[in-house]
Amino acid sequence: MRQASPANLNNLSFLQLGVALLTAIAIGFSSIAEASAANSRYAAIVIDANTGKTLFSANADAARFPASLTKMMTLYLVFERLASGKLQKTTQVPFSQYAAGQPPTKLGIKAGQSVSVETIIYSMVTKSANDSATAxxxxxxxxxAGFARLMNAKARALGMTNTHFENASGLPDPQQHSSARDLALLGLALREHFPQYYPYFSTHSFTYGRQRMANHNHLLSRVKGMDGIKTGYTxxxxxxxxxxxxxxxxxxxxVVMGGQTARARDDHMADLIANYLPKASGRSGGGDLIAKAKEDKADDTRIAAAAPIAAPAPTPERRPEKKSKAAAAQPADETKAAEEPVVQAYAEPVPQSKAAVLDAVDPIATSATKAPSGWAIQVASSPDAQQAKSLLTKTGKDASSILADARGYTVPFEKGGVTYYRVRFGGFASKSAAWDACGALKKKKIACYAILE
Known part of the structure; x- marks a missing residue:
């Protein structure tokens, strides 16, 4: 066997070193490349919390489903009321039949029972409990509907220009959307406005009765210096x-949105932190980046008129749809047991009257729920706002696989002195994509045609 010369050995060693370095670089940045490639749900942003400067951005202003990141706004409104004295940590919160009937993950409180506000907080930041958020x-x-009004008003006050909420938990609703930038802004606001309550987000586990609830944010134990905030999945x-x-x-x-798995999302987040934290400003004491949100007295007046804060919440007449035992066992947020849980469609409580629907914030497309530009599909039209919204929710549920990347909305128009509401899904990249979606919907006997917004 021919032996390698010293020169060849040196060349080989240099080549091996180069390959090793390139491999290390590829491993370090693989999750960023993978996240960006052919994933229509992906969005991310990194913001310097001292200066407000955007250090990294990818689809940061694109509309995305927030899932349980919605609970960040729910907690913001809870913290706001704790800070003002309108709530105490020991205040008992009753669970209506509707709240108790929310799908997992959940705290598991029976209808008519109550828990403290602090228990609600812990169950939301660790287990992402949907029943607690609803209650x-x-x-x-x-x-x-009343709480969604407050959520949307607060989102506007904080400058979240591409966000609209329909429920407190983040369970599926085709009209509920946000963006990576808006959610980063909310994360900054939570830390800046409520430093006395923000440490809740770093809770590693919480025990209620015999339940031990581990935080779904596994990076709390993996990344040095992380103090929160929230995970989400649908x-x-x-x-x-x-x-x-x-x-x-x-x-x-x-913020990272649209990860294919919990591990891929976590790896990508860890990469972003490793790459951009050293580039952040080291200055401190610069003051708030976000203006302190002023209390909206009109909101408080509406709450008092609807239901005093000390009164039990009303029980909706319609309960969530029953699910099979197998479906009910699937979580609405990730757990260690399953990286890709199945989420069942969410049954929104039926308002008691048409006036209740029209009184809600942004029930129809406005600046907060404006129609996405480009190609869209229309599936129905109704002179009744409540029926239009019900059709929107039902279609999104019945055709969830076809409309997974589309955003539902309604558009009002006048005809013969009557206001009608078009039911549409938008965000399609091309005419052919909209046509293909219509073709698939028609096979499900759902009427459809494509339009250019």
Whole structure:
């Protein structure tokens, strides 16, 4: 066998070193490349929490389903009322039949029972409990519609220009949407406005009765300096995460949305933190980046008129649709047991009257729920706003696989002195994509035609 010369050995060693370095670089940045490639749900942003400067951005202003990241706004409104004295940590929150009937993940409180506000908080930041979010939403807002009104008003006050909420939990609703940038802004606001309550987000586990609830944010134990904030998952949204992390005076808030799996999302987030935290400003004491949100006295007046905060929340007449035992066992947020849980469609409580629907914030497309530009499909039209919204929800549920990447909305128009509401789904990349979606819907006996907004 021919032996290699010293020169050849040196060349070989240099080549092996180069390959090793390139491999290390490829491993370090693989999740960023993978996240960006051919994933229509993906969006991300990294913001310097000291200066407000955007350090990294990918589809940051695109509309995305927030899933359980919605609970960040629910908690913002809870913290706001704790800070003002309108709520106490020991205040008991009753669970209506509707709240108790929410799908997992959940705390599991029976209808008619109550738990403290602090228990609600812990169950939301760790287990992402949907029943707790719904119960506190009904308690503060009098109903889900009333609480959504407060959520949307607060989103506008904070400058979240591409966000619209329909419920307190983040369970699927085709009209509920946000963006990576808006959610980063909300993360900054939570830390800046409520430093006394923000440490709840770093809770690793919480025990209630015999239940031990581990935090779904596995990076709390993996990334040094991370102090929160929240995970989220639905089939339509993919795996989402908002993170806050500090190194000395450097601090960033980062958002990743649309991960294919919880691990892929976590790896991508870890890469972003490793790459951009060293680039953040080291200055401190610069003051708030976000203006302190002023209390909206009109909101408080409406709450008092609808249902005093100390009163039990009303029980909706219609309960959530029954699910099979197998379906009910699937979580609405990720768990260690399953990286790709199945989320069942969410049955929105039926308002008691048409006036109740029209009184809600942004029930029809406005600046907060404006129609996405480009190609869309129309599936129905109705002179009744409530019926239009019901059709929107039903279609999104019946054709969830076809419309997974589309955003539902309604558009009002006048005809013969009567206001009608078109039911549409938008966000298609091309005419052919909209036509293909219509073709698939028609096979399900859902009427459809494509339009250019």
């Amino acid at each position: 506190i939403g009904e308690f503060i807002g009098g109903s889900q 089939r339509a949204s993919g795996f989402n995460l908002v993170s806050s992390v500090a190194d000395g005076n450097r601090r960033i808030v980062a």
